[in-house]
Amino acid sequence: MLLSAAAEYASFSLNMWSLLSLSLVLSLLISPSITLPNGAPENVCNSMLPFHGGGIPPLQTTSPFRITPVTSVVGSGQVLNIDIESFPANVVFKGFMLQARNRFPPNQVVGHFELTDESAVKLINCGGERTTATHTNTQPKKDLTLEWIAPADFKGEIVFNGTIAQDYDKFWVGLVSAPVKVVESGQNPTSVVGISTTRRPPVTTGTPSYVAPTSARIEIVDPIYEGCGVSKGCFGFPEGCVETRNCRAVVATIVQGERYIFEMKSGYNRPAYIAVGLSNDAKMGDDSVIECVPEQGTIKAYSSWTFAGPYGVSRQGIAQNFIQLKRSTFEDGVIYCQVERDSMTTVKGQRFDLINGKYHLLLATGSSADSTHVSYHDIGRHVSGVPLALAEVGHVQGSSKLLLRLHGAFMLTAWIGTASLGILLARYFRQTWVGSQLCGKDQWFAWHRFLMVITWLLTMAGFVIIFVEIGGWSQAQNPHAILGTVTTVLCFLQPIGAYFRPHPGTKRRPLFNWLHWLGGNVAHIVGIVAIFFAVKLQKAELPEWLDFILVAFVAFHVFMHLIFSVLSWIQIGGCVSERRNSQRVTSFPMADMTPSRTSMSSADRKQDAAFSGFRKVMLFFYILIIAAFVIALVVIAVLAPIEDAVESIKNQIMN
Structure with missing residues (x-):
């Protein structure tokens, strides 16, 4: 016993x-789920997307909040008041992020805010000093007035672009105000047509009904998605992101005669590179790659080669004269580049004929790179489902x-x-x-x-x-x-x-x-x-x-x-x-x-x-x-x- x-x-x-x-x-x-009770960080300056709960998506319903400039015209260098209001008036919000952007491409952040209430507002730097306003705490707010200073050297139209969070899992991204014209200083500003300059509508008894914003929402479209499926082929991840225009990484192929242009963009998780490879078998190994890598604040384009065993990628021994960087930007952690590639090339003894051949696209982005190669694609990787003739325009589906x-x-x-x-x-x-x-x-x-x-x-x-x-x-x-x-x-x-x-x-x-x-x-x-x-x-x-x-x-x-x-x-x-x-x-x-x-x-x-x-x-x-x-x-x-x-x-x- x-x-x-x-x-x-x-x-x-x-x-x-x-x-x-x-x-x-x-x-x-x-790893603990870290919320952002003290305002938006600078790494979301471009997307303005809160990282709530590891990726809770923003609401697509009509928002009960609106961003209201008190005038439709402001002189350069002058102050403009902007109200964040709710309709009905008893709806509160806990967090926000607001910045002024040039209404037309390239949609740059312009001007700066003045700090008027340190208990509720703080200013962060998005492409410039104090260009973006955000919250300092998650205390409920019914309305808020901010002061924005128009740039002294700017004339044109701007809109205020904002994210407003009613709660941790209930927020709207891409709310846009009515346009404001910035004119030469000395001209008299006029009131916004059709928009009240009061802080909020009169309070009525009982439960107020929802009042839709009177200003039409202006959709700011990322130019890289313009013409997708019509004049160029677009491929990105996660699957279906091209249709929603919200890719973590995207590549567009543009064919103009015998000119083959690869347009790439990624800003998700502040990438160290974005790359696209041409593959015969949809698997890594023996693929010709184009890399766009930020180096000391500017984008450099490189050609490289992948190896199947052991897996890796290297620029050593690869000619760089068959690609040419045409355009590039690197702002707020977002990589954008346009690279033209020769239609006929031979790399590592393998011939790449973009005119007559079909290839799988390997799209990848990662968080590190060095002087000789990019590192593992830990941010994301996606492969096209079928080999593509790059001159054919249409929707590109990923592999199964x-x-x-x-x-x-x-x-x-x-x-x-x-x-x-x-x-x-x-x-x-x-x-x-x-x-x-x-x-x-x-x-x-x-x-x-x-x-x-x-x-x-x-x-x-x-x-x-x-x-x-x-x-x-x-x-x-x-x-x-x-x-x-x-x-x-x-x-x-x-x-x-x-x-x-x-x-x-x-x-x-x-x-x-x-x-x-x-x-x-x-x-x-x-x-x-x-x-x-x-x-x-x-x-x-x-x-x-x-x-x-x-x-x-x-x-x-x-x-x-x-x-x-x-x-x-x-x-x-x-x-x-x-x-x-x-x-x-x-x-x-x-x-x-x-x-x-x-x-x-x-x-x-x-x-x-x-x-x-x-x-x-x-x-x-x-x-x-x-x-x-x-x-x-x-x-x-x-x-x-x-x-x-x-x-x-x-x-x-x-x-």
């Missing part, structure tokens, strides 16, 4: 230690992500679902449903074997699929690939070891039991940690808030193990009657893990162990919650990026 209790205590301690260690590791992996999504769905189902349930059954349900068998085996063993076979099949399929998708070893600076391989190897060995397990009662059987238990639990823990690291992979396009769902799963899984372990310890501690104690079977007897009629007396097998009814209820509850976790995670992985999928569904419903 002492040996049995010691083995049980060791098993319990190791299991709890594994679960608690996993919880600690996961808590360290999750079916295999990538299947890999995610298979691994999530295996290690969040079937493996978790299979391990739980083997550990705590050996003396439940006594006398009931399935396919000649005890219920717990039959279901455990079935679930682990499903886990094995899904894992092997997912492992093969991702190698086919990537075409080799992952080049991402992320331990997900290593952890996934360790999980797959352990999973592969488990059924082989089980097939050759020693017979119950033999000398080596306890050693097998320990090794089988250890291999299964280590594979489960490493598999879950690998899933956490998958959230960080750019290619997966998973939202950062997915970490919280995974943490909730781990907490629930640990909680259920604690409940079942406490029940087992109550049995071992003698809190049940001696009659029941005489027929108990420990929750994880390391002496024998297989159903054997010789391993316990016939009296032991006539009835379920104590608390079996409660165990069955808790098992049913566990299956429901685990199924909900699996469904939610698989849906998010398959539809990734989920925010874009949800927005697309909303638009389809509204239309």
Whole structure:
């Protein structure tokens, strides 16, 4: 009895230690969600897009807020008051970002603000000093007046472009005021036609009705999207971003006779480069690349070459005379360039004929580069689905992500679902449903074997699929690939070891039991940690808030193990009657893990162990919650990026 209790205590301690260690590791992996209660940072000067919740999209509905200049004409060097108002008047906002821009391309930020209320407003530098106003806190605001100074050397029309946040997950981007004409100083400004110069409309009793803004919204279109699908081919990521004109990176191909021009732009996450490659096989390796790289504030264009093994890209030994930088800008972390390439070139012995040939486009952007090459595309990468004749104009679709999504769905189902349930059954349900068998085996063993076979099949399929998708070893600076391989190897060995397990009662059987238990639990823990690291992979396009769902799963899984372990310890501690104690079977007897009629007396097998009814209820509850976790995670992985999928569904419903 002492040996049995010691083995049980060791098993319990190791299991709890594994679960608690996993919880600690996961808590360290999750980077906290940092809000911006003190105003917008300068790295969003161009997009004016809040990074709320790892990527909550702005609302597309009509905003209850409007930006109102008090006059339609202002003299250069003079002060203009701008009101941020809400209609109805009782609607409050918590944050804002406002700047004046030249109404016509290139839509530059102009003028500067005066700081009039330090408790509510602060000024940041976007292409110039004090050019942008933002909030200092998230206290509710009903209306706000700002002072803007027109530039002394500017004449023309401007509009005020703003982002206004009613709450953390409810904000509008791209709100535009009525145009204001900046004239030579000394001319008399006039009132804006059709816009009240009062701070807000008269307050009425009762609930005021919504009043739509009287000024028409002016849509400022990024010039790179003009002519997409009509006069030039455009390709960007995430998928569908060209239609919404909101790409993280985009390339446009313009063909004018025998002139082939590549127009590229990226400002997402302050990239260190943007590059486009021409590929024969849609995979990295033996591709001719054009890079646009900021160096000391100016854009430089380079040609380079990719290598398949080991993966990499280099400019060394590559001629630079067949490309020519035509136009470029680098403002507020946004890279823009136009590069003309010769229609006929030979690079590394491979001929590129842009007139007669068809090529896949490889679009990539990353956060680092040096003097000889660009680094890994950690910000984003996308590949066109079919080879393209660059002279053909139309919408360019990306390559299929079916295999990538299947890999995610298979691994999530295996290690969040079937493996978790299979391990739980083997550990705590050996003396439940006594006398009931399935396919000649005890219920717990039959279901455990079935679930682990499903886990094995899904894992092997997912492992093969991702190698086919990537075409080799992952080049991402992320331990997900290593952890996934360790999980797959352990999973592969488990059924082989089980097939050759020693017979119950033999000398080596306890050693097998320990090794089988250890291999299964280590594979489960490493598999879950690998899933956490998958959230960080750019290619997966998973939202950062997915970490919280995974943490909730781990907490629930640990909680259920604690409940079942406490029940087992109550049995071992003698809190049940001696009659029941005489027929108990420990929750994880390391002496024998297989159903054997010789391993316990016939009296032991006539009835379920104590608390079996409660165990069955808790098992049913566990299956429901685990199924909900699996469904939610698989849906998010398959539809990734989920925010874009949800927005697309909303638009389809509204239309």
